[in-house]
Amino acid sequence: MAGRKDSLPGYRLSAVAIDDPAVVATGGKTQHPIVSRSGSPDDMVAGAVLAVTPDELHDPDRYEVAAYRRQSVTLASGTLAWAYVDARDAPPSAS
Structure with a gap:
C-alpha cells in the first residue's frame, strides 16, 4: 500500500x-505504539497518509483494543x- x-x-x-x-497473538507484542495529544506545537509524530476504502477502514476498528480511539x-x-x-485523551473541543 503506497x-x-x-x-x-x-x-x-x-x-x-x-x-x-488475541491481539498479542496477532501482533506478537505486548507493547504497541500509541500517540497521545500533548497540546505542544513542538511535539510531532512522523508517519504516512494512506488512502483506504471505507471497508478497509473498518478492519482496524475491529482489531484495536479499548486503549485506542479513531479520531x-x-x-x-x-x-x-x-x-x-x-483513548484516555479527551477529544479536542470543536471551535
Whole structure:
C-alpha cells in the first residue's frame, strides 16, 4: 500500500501495554505504539497518509483494543485524516 509522508503536530509517541491475548497473538507484542495529544506545537509524530476504502477502514476498528480511539485529526500538511489515538485523551473541543 503506497502512502505519502506527513506528520501529526501536537502529539507524542509512547507505548501502551496490550493485555488482550488475541491481539498479542496477532501482533506478537505486548507493547504497541500509541500517540497521545500533548497540546505542544513542538511535539510531532512522523508517519504516512494512506488512502483506504471505507471497508478497509473498518478492519482496524475491529482489531484495536479499548486503549485506542479513531479520531479525525489535521496533519502538518493540512490534510484531514483518521488516526488511532490514546483513548484516555479527551477529544479536542470543536471551535
